[in-house]
Amino acid sequence: MGTTASGLATWALPFVLGLAVLDHTLSAAGLGLVLATRTAGFLVAVPVGGVLADRYSRRGVVLVSGLAATVGSPLIALGLGASLPLMAIAAAVVGAGQGACRPAFQALTAEVVDEPRRQEANAATTFAVRVTTLVAPGLTALLATVVDPGALLVGTGVLWLVAALLPPWTGAAKPSGPPEPARPRAGVVTEFADGVREARRHPWLLAGLGALTAVIALGYSATSVLLPLVSRDRYGTEVVLAAALTAYTAGALVGALIVARWRPRAQGWVALAGLACYGVAPLSLLLPVHPAVVVAAYVLTGIGVELFNVPWFTAIQREVAPDKLARVSSLDFLLSYGLAPVGLALIAPAVDAFGTTAVLGACALACVAAPAAAALVPSSRRFAVTQP
Known part of the structure; x- marks a missing residue:
C-alpha cells in the first residue's frame, strides 16, 4: 500500500502541474523547470538512498524519504503563482524523497515477504499502481472542478505521508555471538561501488539492465514524444492518444494478473520476450494502420512490460546478496529511469534530423534487438547464475 501511495503521488505531480498550466498559474517554461529539478533530485538521491538503505534500516529510509516528499509537496503549492525558485527547490526535495524511497521499498519487500510469495507480492503491487493510474486522471480532473491545483499538490503530500507511515517495521536478524569491533564506515561512493561489483557478479542482471535501459531510453521516449503528434496529424483527433495510453495501462493490468501465477521454466527468456513487445508500439506509429491496431499494440506492450517487470524485480530480490540489495536496486533505477530524460x-x-519514419523504425528495432541480445x-534463461 505504501508503494502504491508513493507511485500515485509520483504520477500526480506532473499531471497537477499540467492543470496549473491550463489554469494560467504556471507557465510552460516553469513546468519544465520544476519537472527538471524533480528529476535532478531523483537522480542524486537514488544511489545515496540505496547506500543508506543497505547501511541502516530500510524502513527508516522509507520513513525519512517519504517525510521529505511530504514536506516538499505543500511547498510547491506555496510557490505556485508566487515563487518559481521555491517551486523548483521544493520539487528537488520531492524528487530526492522519491529517489531515496525506491531502492528502500525494493529491499524492504524482500525483508517482509517470504521468497515463494515475492512474485505474487510484486505483481499485486504493480497491479495496484496500475489501477490507481488508470482511475486517477478522471478522479483528479473531477477534483480540479472543485479545488485549485494548489490544494491538489497538498494532496500529493498526504499521499507521501501515507507512503512514509504505512509500511510495517521489520528488523533484520542480529548475528549471535560477541559483537564485532566497530569499523570506520566507507564513503557513499565506495559503498555504491560495492553494489556495482555485486551487480557484475550476475551477468543476467547486467544484460537485462542494458536491454531495459535501451527500451526505456529509446522506445518509451519515442512513443511519449511522437504518439501525441501521430494522434493529431494522422488521425486528426486526440482520442487515439487517450485510447492508446488507457490500453497500455489495461494491458499492464492483464500482464500483472498473468505473471502473478505463471512460473515458466525459462522465466528470464519469457520476461525478455515481454520486454521486446515494446517494439510494437513505435511500429504501430510508423505504419498507416487503423486506430484499433494502435490500441491493440499498446495493449500488447502493457502486457509485455509487466511480464518483464515482475520477474525482474523478483529475481533481483532473490539472487542479489541481501546486504547489497538496495544498492543494486538503485543502480537499476538510476540507469533505466535516469536515462529516460x-x-x-x-x-x-x-x-x-532524420525524420519520424527513421526514428520510429530505429527505436522499434532497438526495442527488439536489445532484449534479444540480453x-x-x-544466465538470462532463468535470471539466475546457477541453472538447474
Whole structure:
C-alpha cells in the first residue's frame, strides 16, 4: 500500500502541474523547470538512498524519504503563482524523497515477504499502481472542478505521508555471538561501488539492465514524444492518444494478473520476450494502420512490460546478496529511469534530423534487438547464475 501511495503521488505531480498550466498559474517554461529539478533530485538521491538503505534500516529510509516528499509537496503549492525558485527547490526535495524511497521499498519487500510469495507480492503491487493510474486522471480532473491545483499538490503530500507511515517495521536478524569491533564506515561512493561489483557478479542482471535501459531510453521516449503528434496529424483527433495510453495501462493490468501465477521454466527468456513487445508500439506509429491496431499494440506492450517487470524485480530480490540489495536496486533505477530524460530530450532533434519514419523504425528495432541480445547471455534463461 505504501508503494502504491508513493507511485500515485509520483504520477500526480506532473499531471497537477499540467492543470496549473491550463489554469494560467504556471507557465510552460516553469513546468519544465520544476519537472527538471524533480528529476535532478531523483537522480542524486537514488544511489545515496540505496547506500543508506543497505547501511541502516530500510524502513527508516522509507520513513525519512517519504517525510521529505511530504514536506516538499505543500511547498510547491506555496510557490505556485508566487515563487518559481521555491517551486523548483521544493520539487528537488520531492524528487530526492522519491529517489531515496525506491531502492528502500525494493529491499524492504524482500525483508517482509517470504521468497515463494515475492512474485505474487510484486505483481499485486504493480497491479495496484496500475489501477490507481488508470482511475486517477478522471478522479483528479473531477477534483480540479472543485479545488485549485494548489490544494491538489497538498494532496500529493498526504499521499507521501501515507507512503512514509504505512509500511510495517521489520528488523533484520542480529548475528549471535560477541559483537564485532566497530569499523570506520566507507564513503557513499565506495559503498555504491560495492553494489556495482555485486551487480557484475550476475551477468543476467547486467544484460537485462542494458536491454531495459535501451527500451526505456529509446522506445518509451519515442512513443511519449511522437504518439501525441501521430494522434493529431494522422488521425486528426486526440482520442487515439487517450485510447492508446488507457490500453497500455489495461494491458499492464492483464500482464500483472498473468505473471502473478505463471512460473515458466525459462522465466528470464519469457520476461525478455515481454520486454521486446515494446517494439510494437513505435511500429504501430510508423505504419498507416487503423486506430484499433494502435490500441491493440499498446495493449500488447502493457502486457509485455509487466511480464518483464515482475520477474525482474523478483529475481533481483532473490539472487542479489541481501546486504547489497538496495544498492543494486538503485543502480537499476538510476540507469533505466535516469536515462529516460536524455532519450526524451534527443527524440525531437533526431526527428528533425532524420525524420519520424527513421526514428520510429530505429527505436522499434532497438526495442527488439536489445532484449534479444540480453537473452544470449546463458544466465538470462532463468535470471539466475546457477541453472538447474
